[in-house]
Amino acid sequence: MTSAPTSAFARALTWLAVAVSVVLLGLGIAWYGWSVEVHRRFWADIFERIHGPMTFRFYLQPVMAALAALPDGIRDARLGHKSFFWSAWWDRNASAGRLRKGAISTARVVLLGLSMDVIYQFKVLDRFYPAEALMMAILLAVIPYFIFRWIVERAAIWWFARKGTDALM
Known part of the structure; x- marks a missing residue:
């Protein structure tokens, strides 16, 4: 079984997400630098976001990450790939396209997480901290994606083994 080719729109969206992330990180460092005070404010702001307006994003973003991880984890199990995250980073024989x-x-x-955090920051903080927006997107979307993909992959491997080898095809 081979994976379907990636659409041009999906590739463009990915490059947009990467470019916006790099720009936000650069702006955050250029505008606010990196000091003990910035570090303290950063973590205080992140923990304050849990209790306040727009807390639904703490549920929405991981759910969206889980929905994105579901087909990918099943595909990994069908193709017999090792655990996604670890093999993508540490196994030299793993396909370079897995992280892509x-x-x-x-x-x-x-992108959804970044836009939601920008709205939150302007509404609640009356300021914009670009690096915080990027960090929230990573914490609420990227990390849960890798975790859910691993869980789905493990569950699918167990399910396919239980059903027999015919389920793998």
Whole structure:
């Protein structure tokens, strides 16, 4: 079984997410630098976001990441790939395209998370901290995607083994 080719729109969306992330990180460092005070404010702001307006995003973004991880984890199990995250980073024989596929799968969720955090910051903080917006997108979308993909992959491997080898085809 081979994976379907990636659409041009999905690739463009991924590059947009990567470009916006790099720009936000650069702007955050250029505008606010990196000091103990910035570090303290960063973590205080992140923990304050849990209790306040727009807390639904703490549920929405991981759910969206889980929905993106579901078909990818099942596909990994069908193709017999090792655990996605670890093999993508540490196994030299793993396909280089696996991380790319993960980036493509999470691009929409990252962009959704970034836009939601920008709205939150302007509404609640009356300021914009670009690096915080990027960090929230990573914490609420990218990390849950990798975790859910691993869980789905493990569950699918168990399910296919239980059903027999015919389920793998």
